[in-house]
Amino acid sequence: MGGKVNTELAQAAQQLTVSTKVFPLLFLALGSISTLATVWVFAAGDSGYSVGILGKLSVAGALCLLGTFALYLFQLNRTLSHSIAESREQDLRLKKLGKAVTKSGCAIAILDGRGSVEYINQQFEETTGYSMQEIIENGMQILHPKIYVNGHLVPIKRTEWLQDAWANEVQTTRKDGSVSWASVSVSVVDNHELPLASGADPEPSSSGKTQGYVVSAIDISELKNLNHEMQRLALNDELTGLANRRLFVDRLEMQLRVSRREKNSIALLFLDLDKFKRINDTLGHDAGDQLLITVAERLKRCVRANDTVARFGGDEFVVLLTDITDPLSVTHIAQLILASLKQPITLNQHEIIVSTSIGITLAPTDGLEAESLVKNADLALYRAKDQGRDCYHYFTEELNAQAIRQLVLEQELRLALNTNQFSLAFQPQFDFKQGRLISVEALLRWNHPSQGMVFPNDFVTVAEETGLIVPIGNWVLRNACKQIRQLQVVTGRNIKVAVNLSMRQFHDEQLEDNIAQALQYSGLKAKYLELEVTESMLMGDVDMVVARLTRLKSTGVSIAIDDFGSGYSSLSYLRKLPVDVLKVDRAFVRDIPEQLHDMEITAAVIAVAHKLGLKVVAEGVENIDQRDFLMINRCDYAQGFFFSRPLSYTGLNEFMQRNECRQKFELSIYPPEDIAGQSGSESWLSTLPSNTTSH
Numbered sequence: 225m226g227g228k229v230n231t232e233l234a235q236a237a238q239q240l241t242v243s244t245k246v247f248p249l250l251f252l253a254l255g256s257i258s259t260l261a262t263v264w265v266f267a268a269g270d271s272g273y274s275v276g277i278l279g280k281l282s283v284a285g286a287l288c289l290l291g292t293f294a295l296y297l298f299q300l301n302r303t304l305s306h307s308i309a310e311s312r313e314q315d316l317r318l319k320k321l322g323k324a325v326t327k328s329g330c331a332i333a334i335l336d337g338r339g340s341v342e343y344i345n346q347q348f349e350e351t352t353g354y355s356m357q358e359i360i361e362n363g364m365q366i367l368h369p370k371i372y373v374n375g376h377l378v379p380i381k382r383t384e385w386l387q388d389a390w391a392n393e394v395q396t397t398r399k400d401g402s403v404s405w406a407s408v409s410v411s412v413v414d415n416h417e418l419p420l421a422s423g424a425d426p427e428p429s430s431s432g433k434t435q436g437y438v439v440s441a442i443d444i445s446e447l448k449n450l451n452h453e454m455q456r457l458a459l460n461d462e463l464t465g466l467a468n469r470r471l472f473v474d475r476l477e478m479q480l481r482v483s484r485r486e487k488n489s490i491a492l493l494f495l496d497l498d499k500f501k502r503i504n505d506t507l508g509h510d511a512g513d514q515l516l517i518t519v520a521e522r523l524k525r526c527v528r529a530n531d532t533v534a535r536f537g538g539d540e541f542v543v544l545l546t547d548i549t550d551p552l553s554v555t556h557i558a559q560l561i562l563a564s565l566k567q568p569i570t571l572n573q574h575e576i577i578v579s580t581s582i583g584i585t586l587a588p589t590d591g592l593e594a595e596s597l598v599k600n601a602d603l604a605l606y607r608a609k610d611q612g613r614d615c616y617h618y619f620t621e622e623l624n625a626q627a628i629r630q631l632v633l634e635q636e637l638r639l640a641l642n643t644n645q646f647s648l649a650f651q652p653q654f655d656f657k658q659g660r661l662i663s664v665e666a667l668l669r670w671n672h673p674s675q676g677m678v679f680p681n682d683f684v685t686v687a688e689e690t691g692l693i694v695p696i697g698n699w700v701l702r703n704a705c706k707q708i709r710q711l712q713v714v715t716g717r718n719i720k721v722a723v724n725l726s727m728r729q730f731h732d733e734q735l736e737d738n739i740a741q742a743l744q745y746s747g748l749k750a751k752y753l754e755l756e757v758t759e760s761m762l763m764g765d766v767d768m769v770v771a772r773l774t775r776l777k778s779t780g781v782s783i784a785i786d787d788f789g790s791g792y793s794s795l796s797y798l799r800k801l802p803v804d805v806l807k808v809d810r811a812f813v814r815d816i817p818e819q820l821h822d823m824e825i826t827a828a829v830i831a832v833a834h835k836l837g838l839k840v841v842a843e844g845v846e847n848i849d850q851r852d853f854l855m856i857n858r859c860d861y862a863q864g865f866f867f868s869r870p871l872s873y874t875g876l877n878e879f880m881q882r883n884e885c886r887q888k889f890e891l892s893i894y895p896p897e898d899i900a901g902q903s904g905s906e907s908w909l910s911t912l913p914s915n916t917t918s919h
């Protein structure tokens with residue numbers, strides 16, 4: 225705008241110059257014409273005529289002269305009025321500009337060509353807390369301005385920012401010592417931008433000499449704080465304040481670059497609290513949170529300030545140890561962590577002790593990529609857990625090979641499901657009182673194209689981890705119901721079938737629908753289907769478990785607890801659960817009669833289960849002593865190699881046909897009141913075949 229005003233002023237000045245040059249020329253021309261006319265008249269010699277002409281010419285000249293003068297005055301007046309109007313307008317504009325600067329919401333400072341402050345506006349004073357006088361006297365450096373350079377806050381050099389179009393986010397310190405942030409921009413004022421003196425020519429921009437600087441700043445402290453908070457939330461774990469996975473991986477990548485450059489090692493420790501879920505479920509989430517906070521604090525105390533402790537979520541923590549010179553120091557820190565976390569923690573007035581498992585990997589020895597190192601440490605952690613928890617384990621190539629094998633297994637399992645490679649084996653369960661087969665347990669088999677028969681213990685864990693167990697489990701459910709219903713029709717006997725549920729299936733919201741569909745599709749009545757859940761699946765929030773079991777039972781099926789005794793549930797906990805059958809874990813039956821302790825436990829479990837109105841199945845009965853012990857202790861049902869190995873559908877059919885008459889006979893020799901003290905005696909059971917085509 226200033227430039228336009230200057231141009232207009234220059235034009236007016238030029239007009240005035242032109243007018244003042246034209247007037248004397250006109251005057252001279254007219255004077256010359258009248259003089260020439262007079263000379264010519266005198267030369268002609270006719271004085272009377274000449275005087276007359278001369279007089280007329282003189283009058284004409286005088287009139288012309290007057291006219292021209294009047295015209296000149298008119299022109300001059302117009303130019304002057306125009307200039308006055310323009311200068312008023314410019315004055316007004318300048319006033320407006322001045323007001324805009326003084327009252328601006330931006331903090332504005334005007335500096336002279338040497339960078340000394342000449343003026344700051346009201347907003348500048350309010351934002352910084354300094355008066356104009358203080359800023360003029362001390363300069364901008366009193367604000368301790370800093371900017372980010374390569375991720376670090378550094379003071380701004382004076383020469384750095386006093387240049388045209390400089391713009392940056394600047395951190396300053398207010399008079400009260402608080403820190404603020406401003407978005408600052410600088411404009412240079414050249415001399416050609418200043419109002420021009422009358423008649424002066426505007427100079428080209430390049431040759432303009434710096435007359436001063438205008439610095440304008442907008443306070444962005446709030447925005448910056450918000451940004452900082454968002455960044456904190458994005459990079460830090462909200463609960464513990466530790467780095468989160470993103471920040472950790474960033475730091476890991478940075479440290480990998482440093483370690484490559486400086487040729488030193490780093491270590492990554494992956495931690496998982498043992499049985500954290502149980503603490504969370506029993507003491508509540510607030511206690512769980514408190515525990516995680518305490519663990520975070522303890523971990524920080526175990527490492528140096530420049531090491532990183534992060535929380536990946538849940539109860540997973542990761543520690544990055546840098547600049548390792550002695551590999552033993554990593555073991556030492558792992559031991560320190562194990563010991564530190566094992567110190568008692570008070571939660572909700574309960575003193576608890578947590579242990580942890582740690583997986584360790586080293587770079588560059590085990591890998592050079594952040595992603596693979598995290599994976600390595602995770603694999604090593606799994607191995608530490610497998611080894612009984614509360615310990616650390618280093619990553620090895622064997623672990624890696626095992627992980628690859630699992631990946632292959634996962635792909636093979638998917639193929640197996642789509643190409644019908646699964647089949648079922650059925651292991652009979654006998655009723656001691658009736659002396660007959662009353663039920664079978666359906667057991668999954670995988671007919672691997674190259675490895676032959678594969679047993680569930682070799683693939684169920686991977687199927688569970690990958691979630692494939694859900695479709696595989698549904699396949700088992702449908703086929704078990706279908707084949708047993710078929711067998712019921714063929715043999716005319718309404719035997720039951722027990723199907724194993726996996727953890728994932730148990731929590732699958734579709735399970736009830738899948739059960740209903742399997743029953744409907746097969747025509748099997750719900751009362752002939754039993755679901756086996758393991759003790760470990762029932763751990764946790766008792767109300768939730770009861771609700772889940774109640775929903776399952778509403779489909780009409782019965783529920784058995786498999787491997788009872790291997791977990792941590794008490795018999796009093798059991799009382800609350802709507803279950804029908806207890807299966808005593810094979811581990812207790814195995815050492816009967818050698819282990820007195822196991823015999824006592826088994827007898828106690830049977831007695832209490834009966835008190836709770838539950839039936840008891842003993843698993844893994846392999847010999848006559850075990851059978852007799854169980855009979856004497858009034859166990860209801862038995863299953864094991866002593867009676868029959870798992871059989872194919874055809875094998876089971878044959879088995880049932882063969883034993884029909886014998887079972888009738890055996891019924892009569894088993895009056896419950898006669899069995900006390902009969903351990904080791906011969907009975908109908910010893911006549912059952914212990915060798916049949918097994919599956």
Ligand SMILES: Nc1nc2c(ncn2[C@@H]2O[C@@H]3COP(=O)(O)O[C@H]4[C@@H](O)[C@H](n5cnc6c(=O)[nH]c(N)nc65)O[C@@H]4COP(=O)(O)O[C@H]3[C@H]2O)c(=O)[nH]1
Pocket residue numbers: 651666667668679680681684693697700724725726756786787843844845846863864865866870
């Ligand atoms: N040493 C010994 N073993 C005996 C004896 N009697 C039976 N067994 C074996 O013990 C296992 C009994 O099944 P489980 O405890 O439910 O244990 C099962 C069950 O937890 C799981 N499983 C089997 N089928 C399925 C299934 O369809 N779904 C799920 N989720 N898991 C299954 O795999 C486990 C192992 O199954 P299998 O290899 O078929 O092994 C079977 C069976 O062959 C005995 O007298 N001595």
